[in-house]
Amino acid sequence: MCKKFEIGNIIEGTVTDVKPFGAFVAIDEKTKGLVHISQISHNFINDINEHISAGDKVKVKIISIDEESKKISLSIKQAKPFTPRPKDKPSYSSNSNSGSNYKSNSSSNYRNKDFSKNKFQAKPKKESSLDDKLKDWLKQSDDRQATLNKRSKRR
Incomplete structure (x- = not known):
């Protein structure tokens, strides 16, 4: 397995299965690797199915190869450049169909407060x-x- 693939290589694969903890990607006819949920996107992922589906073609970077267990760890986020979210848009979505009309700016207000006036x-x-x-x-x-x-x- 090590002769064919090397750590750090970026290759194209096909998502074969999506689980709550990550996605399995076929990188050739016989070899699959796992992209852990933390390695799918640079941004927080609440529901993995909103980001990736079985059958998707993805570029992945090989981040580790375990010869003993024959497991390959892959990363989608390391295979593409980081593009930060625009600052003016909130990172949460408010869906009125979800049964919750709760919209709060308290956390964003807290993050934007200027604490430099603290006397201590x-x-x-x-x-x-x-x-x-x-x-x-x-x-x-x-x-x-x-x-x-x-x-x-x-x-």
């Missing part, structure tokens, strides 16, 4: 040593604890 945040320094970082962290921790102690004494 350390000032950025150039090339701090580990000792300097540890001292800063300890000072911030002490400041937070003092603030909490003051609040608890007021009650």
Whole structure:
């Protein structure tokens, strides 16, 4: 098997079977490999069947070959360049037919918040040593604890 295929090669194959954990791809008449679900797309996959189907022709990269078990691990995402999603579109889809009309921007609002105004945040320094970082962290921790102690004494 090793003589015919080498790790790092990009070849074309045909998807023969799709399972919840990945897809089996025939790379020649006798040899199949597995593309784990994490190796199908650069983006998160909720339902593998939305991304790949039996009979699809795909380019795959051979990422490992186990001679003992005769298993080949393949990757579709490593065989193609990464193209990030546009930032203005949410990464989730809202389907009104699903029975749920829930639409939330709370997570995106949380991600977009500017936390730089946090009074406990350390000032950025150039090339701090580990000792300097540890001292800063300890000072911030002490400041937070003092603030909490003051609040608890007021009650």
